[in-house]
Amino acid sequence: MTLAPPTSPFIARPELLGADPLAPTGRPVGWGVVATGAIAATVTADLALLPDAVLQAVSSRHAERARAFAEQLGFASWYADDEARSGLDALLADPAVEVVYVATPHAQHAAVVRAALTAGKSVLCEKPVTINAREAQELVDLARERGLFLMEAVWTRFLPAYQRALQIAASGEIGTVHWVAAEVGFPAPLDLTARIWALADGGGALLDLAVYPLLWAWGTLGLPDSVRATGARTPEGVDAQNALTLGWDSGAQAQLTTSLLARSPHTALICGSDGWIRTDGADSVYRPTRLDVQVGDAAVRTEEFPLIGSGYVHELREVTRCLQQGLTESPVMPLEHSLATMRLLDGAREQLGVVYPNDR
Numbered sequence: 079m080t081l082a083p084p085t086s087p088f089i090a091r092p093e094l095l096g097a098d099p100l101a102p103t104g105r106p107v108g109w110g111v112v113a114t115g116a117i118a119a120t121v122t123a124d125l126a127l128l129p130d131a132v133l134q135a136v137s138s139r140h141a142e143r144a145r146a147f148a149e150q151l152g153f154a155s156w157y158a159d160d161e162a163r164s165g166l167d168a169l170l171a172d173p174a175v176e177v178v179y180v181a182t183p184h185a186q187h188a189a190v191v192r193a194a195l196t197a198g199k200s201v202l203c204e205k206p207v208t209i210n211a212r213e214a215q216e217l218v219d220l221a222r223e224r225g226l227f228l229m230e231a232v233w234t235r236f237l238p239a240y241q242r243a244l245q246i247a248a249s250g251e252i253g254t255v256h257w258v259a260a261e262v263g264f265p266a267p268l269d270l271t272a273r274i275w276a277l278a279d280g281g282g283a284l285l286d287l288a289v290y291p292l293l294w295a296w297g298t299l300g301l302p303d304s305v306r307a308t309g310a311r312t313p314e315g316v317d318a319q320n321a322l323t324l325g326w327d328s329g330a331q332a333q334l335t336t337s338l339l340a341r342s343p344h345t346a347l348i349c350g351s352d353g354w355i356r357t358d359g360a361d362s363v364y365r366p367t368r369l370d371v372q373v374g375d376a377a378v379r380t381e382e383f384p385l386i387g388s389g390y391v392h393e394l395r396e397v398t399r400c401l402q403q404g405l406t407e408s409p410v411m412p413l414e415h416s417l418a419t420m421r422l423l424d425g426a427r428e429q430l431g432v433v434y435p436n437d438r
């Protein structure tokens with residue numbers, strides 16, 4: 079498969095290591111949240127910690143859900159579908175909403191983001207940004223055409239522990255990085271109506287979870303030169319688990335596994351010629367709070383990074399910073415990286431034989 083540039087590893091951003099994501103910035107930003115599901119609630123609770131975030135509006139398909147969410151989390155307004163228009167359209171017509179956080183299932187991301195950009199709103203969209211690279215390219219083109227901010231919510235990229243791991247790897251302390259192993263797995267209750275299993279919602283382990291293990295490989299080695307994917311599909315055609323073997327022309331390799339069947343420790347391991355870095359703490363492949371580092375035969379060193387809120391404050395602060403500075407994309411999570419991710423996932427899906435309605 080062919081992967082477009084950039085091929086270099088991510089650049090560590092030392093400013094994200096010491097920065098206080100809760101420091102006031104002096105510019106209030108009006109947020110609109112689309113959907114009232116699990117991640118919408120968790121991220122909104124973190125949003126409420128930011129002194130400059132104004133919880134302006136939430137939209138839902140259902141009035142009772144929108145009202146309950148708004149009351150519980152403290153939004154100024156709520157909107158829901160009615161005979162005249164959708165809750166989404168009403169939220170997008172609210173002039174006090176400057177930036178929209180999209181937290182619907184993946185298959186709806188493209189349509190919701192397109193509508194938000196068309197309405198002149200900046201957008202933070204949950205991962206994966208879309209179902210496939212074609213949809214992602216359409217959104218990127220639209221954001222660029224309109225000069226509007228768009229970012230995929232890959233929150234782990236902004237966490238201090240992740241940034242520190244990049245810094246250690248780039249410093250040469252563990253020598254040349256030769257391989258990476260990262261995984262995330264949990265047994266998801268088999269409910270074919272749940273978005274995680276539903277073909278129509280973009281269900282399956284790959285789209286939901288692979289972005290996290292990929293971060294550690296891409297972040298330290300760059301984009302791979304080859305991707306081989308194997309996995310198991312459900313009778314409905316979504317991948318229940320998969321293994322990606324990434325290869326680099328240098329000889330480096332990575333093994334990334336995501337599963338909706340097996341319980342796993344959720345870790346990442348970066349191995350170099352002189353030492354290794356391992357994530358530690360609960361769910362550390364996406365929410366690292368500790369790094370264990372060993373160089374040669376020296377004792378293992380542990381570095382700690384306490385979580386602030388649920389860990390989403392850093393990405394939310396980045397959106398605020400970008401809007402303040404008039405940036406239309408984040409240098410930490412640029413649009414080219416979302417496009418490259420979707421191309422990689424498209425290639426892996428082709429090998430797994432997973433086809434979604436959005437692909438047709």
Ligand SMILES: NC(=O)c1ccc[n+]([C@@H]2O[C@H](COP(=O)([O-])OP(=O)(O)OC[C@H]3O[C@@H](n4cnc5c(N)ncnc54)[C@H](OP(=O)(O)O)[C@@H]3O)[C@@H](O)[C@H]2O)c1
Binds near residue numbers: 140143205
């Ligand atoms: N960053 C992270 O840590 C993280 C964690 C989990 C999930 N996610 C991502 O966030 C997204 C949502 O995941 P979730 O776990 O929050 O899902 P969820 O609990 O199922 O919630 C999704 C919400 O979207 C709305 N929705 C459902 N079906 C829809 C449809 N057909 N059309 C329009 N809206 C629909 C519903 O809200 P209303 O009923 O109010 O309309 C629903 O509550 C996914 O893309 C996932 O990958 C990210």
